[in-house]
Amino acid sequence: MDRALRVVGTMVVVGAVGGGVVAALAVVLLHHVSLTSTRWAAATSGVPWLLAAAVLALPVGVAGLLLTRRRRTALATAGVAVVLLAPAVWTQGPLLFGDDVTNDGPRLVVLTSNLEYGGADPDALVELVEARDVDVLFVQELTPAAEDALTPLLADVLPHHQLVPAETAVGSGIYARFPLEDAEALPDTFLTTVLATAQVPGHGAVRVGSAHPVAPWPVQRRAWEAELGQVREALHAVPDDLPVVVGGDFNATWDHPELRQLLDEGYRDAAEQSGSGWVRTWPQDRYVPLIGIDHVLVRGAQASYVESLGVPGTDHRAVLAEVVLP
Structure with missing residues (x-):
């Protein structure tokens, strides 16, 4: 019986160490490497969960080795764990340590919401806009029916809009408290990304946008990369002296290198910043x-x-961000 327990214990320890090693290596590879595979893109979305598994499994393995009095092996495993976990944890570090706010300009509250084929509850969305004093609302998957429901309800709080409604997931739009000018929808994209310039009191022009590249899975990996590239080109074409705030369903996480390429030349993810x-x-x-x-x-x-x-009424949670303008 004792021997059987020792065998089971050894298997658990080995499994924990092996699983933790594999998970930590996978985190680093998925975060930094881009492959033309829909499965790779899908797996990259799970990086935080893989990191959690590694952070739990490797210490459990080391503790198990100590309990079995294999101290040298435990010490060696602990060293391996540190070497592997450090770069894995580093991939997520920027999300946990924000910058000090040095701007002292007007505060802009924005909300982005994917309506899931226009099915989001319009009353609940408007209540959220009113309760959180939202200045700009970005919506994706804006159908004609959703536009008909939302626009009258938002007339008193966000009376200005640039909308490109369409059936299914194609439509997109911007509702704003301030006048919107110079609107454009990106050409040659399946799902609509719309940009406009908001005139914010106390500051002036701010380029705003609602973005929605197609998803990379199950079969649209190349289209996703192409549409992310088109969004990137449009954002980097905005003059440097014009602040930019863009919300949307990017169908990508912080761990996708393709999304982080959008953050070149001064762009930041609001959650990371x-x-x-x-x-x-x-x-x-x-x-x-x-x-x-x-x-x-x-x-x-x-x-x-x-x-x-x-x-x-929608499968996406909305994202609210408070942005301080210069």
Whole structure:
């Protein structure tokens, strides 16, 4: 009986150490390497969970070795754990330590919400806008029916809008407290990304946008990369002296290199800039949200606060961000 328990214990320890090693290596590879595979893109979304597994499994393995009095092996394993976990944890570090806000300009509160084929509860969304004093609302998957329901309800709080409604998931739009000018929808994209310039009192022009590249899975990996590239080109075409705030369903997490390429030349993920951690947004209608694919990106401004909020009728949690303009 004792021998059987020792065998089982050894298997558990070996499994913990082996699983932790594999998970830590996978975190680093998935975060830094981009492959033309839909499965690779899907696996990259799970990096925070793999990291959690590694952080739990490796210490358990070391503790198990100590209990079995294999101190030298435990010490060696602990060294391996540190070497592997350090770069894995480093991939998520930027999300946990925000910048000090140095801007002293007007505060802009933005909310981005994927309506899931227009099915989000319009009354609940408007209540959220009113309760949180939202200045700009970005919506994706805006159908004609959703536009008909939302626009009258928002008339008193966000009376200005640039909308491109369409059936299924194609439509997108911007509702704002301030006048919107110079609107454009990106050409040659399946899902609509719309940009406009908001005239913010006390500051002036701010380029705002609602982005929605297609998902990389199950079969649209190349289209996803292409549409992320088109969003990147449009954002980097904005003059450097114009602040930019873009919200949307990017169908990508912090760990996708393709999303982080958007952050070149001064762009920041609001969750990373504010140190808000893992802002998980999807799927909200199945137990708990697992991954964060909805983001607010900023340039020439500073995000001071980010959180996700539930909206009935859609599978995405909305993302609220407070942005301080220069």
